[in-house]
Amino acid sequence: MSNSNQPQPGTPGEENKSGSNKPARSAAPVSNAERIRTLDVVRGVALLGILLMNIPGFGLDQSAYGDILRGDHQNRDYKTFAIVTTLFEGTMRGLFSMLFGAGMVLFMLNKKDVPGGASVGEYYYRRLLWLLLFGMLNAYILLWPGDILYFYALAGMLLFPFRKWQPRWLVALAVLCIAIGFIKGQWQWSELRGKREAYHLAKAAEKEKKTLTENQQGAVAQWEKIEKQQQPDTARTNRNLRKMHGGYATVFLHMVPENSNNEIWGIYHWVWDPLCMMFLGMALFGLGFFSNKLPTSVYTLTLLLGYGVGVPLGWFYFSQAYGGAFTDFSAFVDRWRVPPFAVYDLKRVFLSLGHASLVMLIYRSRIVPWLMKALACVGQMAFTNYLMQSIFCAFIFYGYGFDYYHRLRYHQLYYIVGAIWLFQLVASVIWLRFFRFGPFEWLWRSLTYWRRQPFKK
Amino acid sequence: MIYPSGANQPGGYLTGRFSRYFSLDVLRGIALAGMLLISIREFGGFSLNQQLKLELAATGGNYQLWRVFSVLLEGKMMALLSLVFGAGIVLYFSHKKEEVSTAVTDLYIRRQLWLLFFGIVNAILLLWPGDVLFGYGVIGILLFTCWRLSPRWLLLMALLFTIIYCGKNYWNYSDDKKAYGKYLVVTEKEKQFSKDSLTRFREDSTWAAANPAAWAGKKKDTLVKRGDKDTLIRKLLNDSLIKAAAADTLTSREQDDKGAWEGLLRQFKYDSTADKGSQAAMHAGYGKIWSHLLGKTQGREAAWFYRTGIWEIGAMLLLGMALYKWHFFSSRFSRRRYLLIGLLAIAAGLALAWLRQDCRQAQLADYAVYVSARSFPASLAFPFENLLMATGYAALLLWLVRLQPALWLWKIFAAPGQMALTTYLSQTIMATVFFYGYGMGFYGHMPQWQLYAVAAEIWLIQAVFSVFWLRRYRMGPAEWLWHYLIHWKKIAVKYPAEKQGAAPVIPS
Numbered sequence: 011m012s013n014s015n016q017p018q019p020g021t022p023g024e025e026n027k028s029g030s031n032k033p034a035r036s037a038a039p040v041s042n043a044e045r046i047r048t049l050d051v052v053r054g055v056a057l058l059g060i061l062l063m064n065i066p067g068f069g070l071d072q073s074a075y076g077d078i079l080r081g082d083h084q085n086r087d088y089k090t091f092a093i094v095t096t097l098f099e100g101t102m103r104g105l106f107s108m109l110f111g112a113g114m115v116l117f118m119l120n121k122k123d124v125p126g127g128a129s130v131g132e133y134y135y136r137r138l139l140w141l142l143l144f145g146m147l148n149a150y151i152l153l154w155p156g157d158i159l160y161f162y163a164l165a166g167m168l169l170f171p172f173r174k175w176q177p178r179w180l181v182a183l184a185v186l187c188i189a190i191g192f193i194k195g196q197w198q199w200s201e202l203r204g205k206r207e208a209y210h211l212a213k214a215a216e217k218e219k220k221t222l223t224e225n226q227q228g229a230v231a232q233w234e235k236i237e238k239q240q241q242p243d244t245a246r247t248n249r250n251l252r253k254m255h256g257g258y259a260t261v262f263l264h265m266v267p268e269n270s271n272n273e274i275w276g277i278y279h280w281v282w283d284p285l286c287m288m289f290l291g292m293a294l295f296g297l298g299f300f301s302n303k304l305p306t307s308v309y310t311l312t313l314l315l316g317y318g319v320g321v322p323l324g325w326f327y328f329s330q331a332y333g334g335a336f337t338d339f340s341a342f343v344d345r346w347r348v349p350p351f352a353v354y355d356l357k358r359v360f361l362s363l364g365h366a367s368l369v370m371l372i373y374r375s376r377i378v379p380w381l382m383k384a385l386a387c388v389g390q391m392a393f394t395n396y397l398m399q400s401i402f403c404a405f406i407f408y409g410y411g412f413d414y415y416h417r418l419r420y421h422q423l424y425y426i427v428g429a430i431w432l433f434q435l436v437a438s439v440i441w442l443r444f445f446r447f448g449p450f451e452w453l454w455r456s457l458t459y460w461r462r463q464p465f466k467k
Numbered sequence: 468m469i470y471p472s473g474a475n476q477p478g479g480y481l482t483g484r485f486s487r488y489f490s491l492d493v494l495r496g497i498a499l500a501g502m503l504l505i506s507i508r509e510f511g512g513f514s515l516n517q518q519l520k521l522e523l524a525a526t527g528g529n530y531q532l533w534r535v536f537s538v539l540l541e542g543k544m545m546a547l548l549s550l551v552f553g554a555g556i557v558l559y560f561s562h563k564k565e566e567v568s569t570a571v572t573d574l575y576i577r578r579q580l581w582l583l584f585f586g587i588v589n590a591i592l593l594l595w596p597g598d599v600l601f602g603y604g605v606i607g608i609l610l611f612t613c614w615r616l617s618p619r620w621l622l623l624m625a626l627l628f629t630i631i632y633c634g635k636n637y638w639n640y641s642d643d644k645k646a647y648g649k650y651l652v653v654t655e656k657e658k659q660f661s662k663d664s665l666t667r668f669r670e671d672s673t674w675a676a677a678n679p680a681a682w683a684g685k686k687k688d689t690l691v692k693r694g695d696k697d698t699l700i701r702k703l704l705n706d707s708l709i710k711a712a713a714a715d716t717l718t719s720r721e722q723d724d725k726g727a728w729e730g731l732l733r734q735f736k737y738d739s740t741a742d743k744g745s746q747a748a749m750h751a752g753y754g755k756i757w758s759h760l761l762g763k764t765q766g767r768e769a770a771w772f773y774r775t776g777i778w779e780i781g782a783m784l785l786l787g788m789a790l791y792k793w794h795f796f797s798s799r800f801s802r803r804r805y806l807l808i809g810l811l812a813i814a815a816g817l818a819l820a821w822l823r824q825d826c827r828q829a830q831l832a833d834y835a836v837y838v839s840a841r842s843f844p845a846s847l848a849f850p851f852e853n854l855l856m857a858t859g860y861a862a863l864l865l866w867l868v869r870l871q872p873a874l875w876l877w878k879i880f881a882a883p884g885q886m887a888l889t890t891y892l893s894q895t896i897m898a899t900v901f902f903y904g905y906g907m908g909f910y911g912h913m914p915q916w917q918l919y920a921v922a923a924e925i926w927l928i929q930a931v932f933s934v935f936w937l938r939r940y941r942m943g944p945a946e947w948l949w950h951y952l953i954h955w956k957k958i959a960v961k962y963p964a965e966k967q968g969a970a971p972v973i974p975s
Binding site: 129131168245273274278 | 568569572577580
């Protein structure tokens, strides 16, 4: 990043100029000079942070969670799991979603329509259409069922008409999305509790030596089935392990149902999740939060507020939701009228804010400029780095690669996370010395504008 | 459906009560009418399950009636609507050529998002699980940027989408084939069980007959030790068979494999309990019907759309864009060409339909035999059948419109077609009120031909209403609401005073 146009880290204020006073651009990719540095830094942090939550999905069968939670609480696996879940679950993806929303506004702000050509709005949708295809590629070809690009593309298509809304209305929309998500979750939960209730009634009747009606027998059977689904299922685990240790075709076919299921029902029921954070990100961008425009006192305040509320909520979430649901599911259902899972969105909004504020404050304090620079590079090629995580992890864990699937312990996975982080930090800096964009960014831009984009510096 | 009605643009309504896009209105109207004839079955309780019963019987006037309507309309009318929808997108963007900018895109996206919203209302509040507006809303957002492509590219993409749709049908079929293969392995093993048991039994009995004392000693059974030969044999029989049977169990995986194929076979069997269940639910109140239909609605909006809808609608939408760019809809082709395209495409489509029906009957007769003998499913070429017949219909209709016979006849379709959203939503309202339990409750009480008569009745009401409505107003009530939501301001819905009462004119 020896570009002299680039504002150097640790000089807050310069971004303001490069962010707002530039001449209106025609529909073309953002040049390096226009990038907002802090946006890249935060995106870099989020991108690396996402791997914290994704690595167990790549490396472990899902039975591992139950084993850890039901097992000894003093070992490293449990401690790592507690820390990672409390502090990071949903937050890095949340930050990433916020920056996606901010990036959308930025994309639209930076360009002006050229008469005769496609409008900026059309480019916006083309860009997302390609992102959708990349997301499917990530899920089906690179074999990562936890892909988010597909969801971002579709959620992004809904954001467009809201791009000029004022921050407070965007916050209201975010709250609305959280509310819808909450109501949907609560609906499912009360259905589940209804089944539990029916089970209790049937059992009570059984105690009184009454013969059960057909419905009551059904209720008992139904709940027993639900409870059994919560128990470890070795046959299922073994099958999964056998498939994951297989070759590419085996893993591919094994993942087709999971992938299509995620993409069908994920977007249909779960679109509120990315959407609320995107709206929030648009609002925060509008307020200047991500472009380093607010006074230090505000960032300090959001840091304190974010962590002050977020960490206790995160701990409550981890200990009550995970701790409860995985140890005795039935008792868990009996106990909570509103499940502890319901605080999910709230805790991650606060924690994400805390994380973002922390990054902004470190950036301002200029204590680790080299790290900030490296993170900015990671963030600048976030798309490449995200896909690279899939490629690396699939290659490390799946049968057609080094085949480490379910062969490492939970806490050991984080050594791999560290290694990938280091690689991405170094590789991004080096790459951007020679090239303008990451390779996938370049491909994405070229496809969006349907024209080969300049690549080398 | 999304295209601007003549009223929305300067000079549009001045040419008469019908828009400049008369032929598109006619096609849209006919597509909507045809779709109603198919959806009235589900509205009226002539469910897929019931239709299967008819298909299994495969004789009688009722069956022939069903078959004719299915071959001619099912899938084709939605394809026709998608064709017009695609044409409408190009029209929307290209008629504002001088101001193609983000503002136009913005209005377009709002239009689509509100359409999507109307779809949710139609499906989840008005309770029509077969709603298409949701799908059109989504797909219109996904694919609209293709409107700038050249017609040749659009045609290629349309073919690609159709081939993918065929490929998915084939993929599903090959899954069925695989399931049957696994089932055969499991049943083979089961046969082996009884063979094994018999062999074991035979060995045991030979050995026991040879060494009764040793055998009795092994069994440590006093009864047997006493040497009662009858008891001995009875014991032997029991033990050896029961033991064998106990060992002869399938693993849960094998049971799943077996169950999977048996489940597949169930889709070829008439299920009378399902009918009873839906009868009971659909005659209940709103709440009960709502929860009865929710799963179906969500399945269509999410799973069907992802697996099938995007390809099925998308292919025709892209083809519609291509045809529009080739000036197919503005009647620029020669009459002979329309006639030729129409007849050839319909003939080819009917040939494919005939082939499909033939395969379908073979599938129904014995799916196991079908799966082991044939490489392709009946549904393989269905996407092409749709594409050909919808295009053929469009060409034939455009040919007829150019002949300009009986104006009033075209009005019956053009007027409801011009206010398509109103037409579509009011179809749901009329049909649900007529059939569902919270309305008049005719669900499941009418034979097939009466259902078609009800559909015709609904259409008649809509046609008359639309013709009179459009004499006074520039757009339908739902269109007005749509317009209001998009622009967030009201517009005058009446014609300017001096044009009141002018005779409808069809632009040539």
